[in-house]
Amino acid sequence: xxxxxxxxxxxxxxxxxxxxxxxxxxxDGPAGVGKTxxxxxxxxxxxxxxxxxxxxxxxxxxxxxxxAILPGLTPVPDSxxxxxxxxxxxxxxxxxxxxxxxxxxxxxxxxRIGEAASVFSxxxxxxxxxxxxxxxxxxxxxxxxxxxxxxxxxxxxxQVKFFLTANLEERSRRRYFELLDRGEHPxxxxxxxxxxxxxxxxxxxxxxxxxxxxxxxxxxxxxxxPEQVLRCMMNNIEEKLQVKFSSP
Numbered sequence: 001x002x003x004x005x006x007x008x009x010x011x012x013x014x015x016x017x018x019x020x021x022x023x024x025x026x027x028d029g030p031a032g033v034g035k036t037x038x039x040x041x042x043x044x045x046x047x048x049x050x051x052x053x054x055x056x057x058x059x060x061x062x063x064x065x066x067x068a069i070l071p072g073l074t075p076v077p078d079s080x081x082x083x084x085x086x087x088x089x090x091x092x093x094x095x096x097x098x099x100x101x102x103x104x105x106x107x108x109x110x111x112r113i114g115e116a117a118s119v120f121s122x123x124x125x126x127x128x129x130x131x132x133x134x135x136x137x138x139x140x141x142x143x144x145x146x147x148x149x150x151x152x153x154x155x156x157x158x159q160v161k162f163f164l165t166a167n168l169e170e171r172s173r174r175r176y177f178e179l180l181d182r183g184e185h186p187x188x189x190x191x192x193x194x195x196x197x198x199x200x201x202x203x204x205x206x207x208x209x210x211x212x213x214x215x216x217x218x219x220x221x222x223x224x225x226p227e228q229v230l231r232c233m234m235n236n237i238e239e240k241l242q243v244k245f246s247s248p
Contacts (some may be wrong), residue, residue: 023142024050024157025237026150029164030210031198032171034221034229038164039146041230044093046144046237051137052095053147053154054117058108059086059097061117071119081129090137095137111179114237118198122205148202151213153199160240161216162233169194170222 025048027039036052043050060081061071067080087098096105107113120126134154137143145154151161166174172192179186202210212218217236221229238244 011016012176012210022138023159024138024155024161024242025144025162026155026158026216027144027146027162027164028148028151028210028213028216030148030171030194030202032175033164033166034174034226035146035164037226038233039144040093042233043144043228044205045230045234046142046143047092048144049090049137050093050094050095051090051134051143051145053130053134053145053150055095055105055108056086056088056134057117057121058113059099059104059124060084060126060130061113061120062104062108063099063114064120065116071116074123076123076125078125082123084129086133089131090141090143106156109182111182111184115194115198116244118201122207122209122213127207148210149208151216152211153208156213158231160237162211162236163216164229165218165220166222168195168199184189214237 025042025046027035027042036054039052040050042048063084063086064076064080065071067083069076069080085100087100089096089098096103097108098104108117113163131154134145138145141153145158146175147154151158151163169192172188172195175195176186176188176191179191199210219229219232224232234245
């Protein structure tokens with residue numbers, strides 16, 4: 001596998017000036033709780049780079065499917081994983097992903113890719129091939145790392161950890177409208193069923209299951225909007241790191 005995550009250095013933020021060592025903020029939780037939106041907004045607010053681990057697993061899924069590897073195949077051929085040519089460009093509040101020279105940032109958001117990624121991510125060999133890549137980013141930049149095992153496996157020593165939750169009905173409703181916005185024609189009952197299946201895979205896999213880190217702050221987003229969740233996170237970060245941010 002090859003990857004390239006070299007980018008230009010952003011300007012120093014208030015937090016970097018006052019806390020010079022690298023900071024990692026993790027945002028974990030199941031599908032549909034608003035992790036991606038919230039993590040992107042938080043990274044932009046802090047001036048940190050965003051590491052979207054879900055996007056990495058989607059790229060791996062896309063690569064495997066293009067090589068005729070079906071999600072149910074066990075094990076995933078080592079030769080196919082080694083041929084993965086993944087490039088990521090981390091930015092403040094966002095991330096772009098390339099498979100070889102192709103920008104697949106938009107392609108990997110298709111629902112079929114997400115479902116395949118959920119299945120492939122249960123494979124030990126798939127998770128391990130991405131672990132070093134994810135950890136390497138924290139040695140260079142301040143990060144907001146979003147996923148399902150960021151605070152427990154990838155960055156267990158992160159300074160600030162969050163775990164987002166929401167009830168199944170609300171998570172299914174959010175995913176349903178997200179698919180509608182993409183021009184798809186989902187059925188709410190099927191979306192809910194797929195959400196349950198994804199939860200089961202995430203929570204029951206043997207390698208890095210979805211768990212709340214013991215030192216993570218849990219936020220139930222069921223009745224909260226993105227700005228409310230962001231405000232809660234910012235308050236916690238300011239208290240934890242003893243740094244005050246000015247209003248945007």
